[in-house]
Amino acid sequence: MVILFAVFLLTLLALTAVAIVRTENLFVAVMLTGIFSLLMAANFFVLDAADVALTEAAVGAGISTVLFLGALALTAEHERSVVSGRWLSMGIVVVTTLILIYATFDKPRLGDPRAPVHQHVAPWYLDQTPELIGIPNVVTAVLGSFRGYDTLGEVFVVVTACIGVLFILGVRRGGYSPSPDGDRLTTAGSGLRHHLIPKVVGRLLIPFIVLFGLYVLFHGEYGPGGGFQAGAIIATGIILYALLDGEAQALKAVPRPVLMGMVVGGATLYGAVGVAGIALGGSFLDYSVLADDPVKGQQLGILIIEVGVGLAVCGSLLSIFHAFAARGRH
Amino acid sequence: MQSAVDVLSWILLAAGGAFVFVGGLGALRLPDFYTRMHAASLTDGMGTILILVGIMLQAGWSLAAIKLIAILVCLLLTSPTASYALANAALLSGVEPGNSRAGKAEN
Incomplete structure (x- = not known):
């Protein structure tokens, strides 16, 4: 049940990230960033990291949104469209994503007690x-x-x-x-x-x-x-x-x-x-x-x-x- | 006794979920900005009450229930206020009711 919930939240997170990149209205992007942070906070909470979740909700969804809006008041509401260099950035992003996905294969299973992170200083x-x-x-x-x-x-x-x-x-x-x-x-x-x-x-x-x-x-x-x-x-x-x-x-x-x-x-x-x-x-x-x-x-x-x-x-x-x-x- | 409370709590949770679902549907489907906001805010209020009361029944009389009551009071104060402020700001910035195109542009 928790896994199902986590997968649902992560899917929403990915969708929100894509929406942030795709929208040209910066006001909408700021609102979506707030939603992204709130989803992230929920994810942290699912992973039992209540302290981090609280920080993410207060700073990411709360303060950052206000500061972004303050910055937006000083500039235009619409993003200037970028034409050149799109394929280059696309290529870099795809390669980085593939490397990151490849790296996750070596990652220990979620909550594995024998994971290196739980063997080092954490038990102490x-x-x-x-x-x-x-x-x-x-x-x-x-x-x-x-x-x-x-x-x-x-x-x-x-x-x-x-x-x-x-x-x-x-x-x-x-x-x-x-x-x-x-x-x-x-x-x-x-x-x-x-x-x-x-x-x-x-x-x-x-x-x-x-x-x-x-x-x-x-x-x-x-x-x-x-x-x-x-x-x-x-x-x-x-x-x-x-x-x-x-x-x-x-x-x-x-x-x-x-x-x-x-x-x-x-x-x-x-x-x-x-x-x-x-x-x-x-x-x-x-x-x-x-x-x-x-x-x-x-x-x-x-x-x-x-x-x-x-x-x-x-x-x-x-x-x-x-x-x-x-x-x-x- | 316990099962009766459980059944009641599940009914409340399901009803709350249904309200939130209808609210989401309305926010997507209704024609202009104000009707969509109305759908979202009204059902959000009702959905929040039902879901939180449902969770309270699951929690029983404990510290968690008192925290849930605090959350409920906070949400009942802030959610309608936020909806009101949003609608008011939209009206002041010239979004006209019934004009679906203006409403869509605003979102």
């Missing part, structure tokens, strides 16, 4: 997590503690991406300056300004969205979730506010300096936990020394770095959103 993680870290969600233990370096790198990738987007789209000095003209402009610009029903329902939902984000952040040790997902969910709530009440209002609620502080502060908080480990006599990102009891120290360290990750991700996504929106106003 599964064995040692209850003893060393004492939290039920092994994914969080691996991400936060055992492979803390990788996650630190990922956070800096997010921060770098944010800096890159801000450099390309341009940041205005001094943040948002409220002027009557600017206010009227944003009022006219945000389409939902005078629509009562979406506004009321949206305002009702925003606190719950942010609350759910915090739940995902602090519950990451026990269930699926963690800093990345929480940051994306909280950013979604604030973007919803920006869509309902205008970007200026959202910038008043969470001003640009605060966003920058979140991005830099989150990444620095993560690094600071690592340095604190050194200062207290351990090694970099060794949380065991943070408290008297090594297990408690690990849990404390994971919680702090998850907060850092959440701050950095939320700040980055909101900064990128505001950069697109500010660009669209001019």
Whole structure:
């Protein structure tokens, strides 16, 4: 039954991918990309990867679609047709596909316990997590503690991406300056300004969205979730506010300096936990020394770095959103 | 008792599935943008309720049921609102009811 469901989802996934390539309307392509991410999230869930599914749904289907739409507002709705080089790309794609399909023949069967990936460090993680870290969600233990370096790198990738987007789209000095003209402009610009029903329902939902984000952040040790997902969910709530009440209002609620502080502060908080480990006599990102009891120290360290990750991700996504929106106003 | 709950739950799930199917059919077959959206939104609401209540009966009184109720409340709030916002945006951007060509171009 699960196999049937997975095959159905994968077929839909392939159909959606073909539709994305074939459509020339970029708006339709963005919507299809959102559907693609949601299908992918469902696939991950079928494969029991709830953490990845949550990330894919929040980032892929939620935030990315909004950012794509923001980018689309700056450009045309239709793709320019490409005539030359089609057969060359076709040939490359076919060859790559055949190589990939050939490679899958050597792949171990899905869920095979003797697969190399289950022979290497995975059993050790599964064995040692209850003893060393004492939290039920092994994914969080691996991400936060055992492979803390990788996650630190990922956070800096997010921060770098944010800096890159801000450099390309341009940041205005001094943040948002409220002027009557600017206010009227944003009022006219945000389409939902005078629509009562979406506004009321949206305002009702925003606190719950942010609350759910915090739940995902602090519950990451026990269930699926963690800093990345929480940051994306909280950013979604604030973007919803920006869509309902205008970007200026959202910038008043969470001003640009605060966003920058979140991005830099989150990444620095993560690094600071690592340095604190050194200062207290351990090694970099060794949380065991943070408290008297090594297990408690690990849990404390994971919680702090998850907060850092959440701050950095939320700040980055909101900064990128505001950069697109500010660009669209001019 | 248990089998009665099971039968009821399956009836609800099947009815919900039927509603979603009819909604999908309507979204594909009806003539213009507004009727198609109406089909999708109305049956989506009904289908969601029936399917989620069906799953709740399967879950019994547990944490899962409470989560399902939360999902149901969230969907009942957001789904009609999204349909309304979509229809309103279409009306404001000049899609006229009854004009199938404009509706098709919009999609």
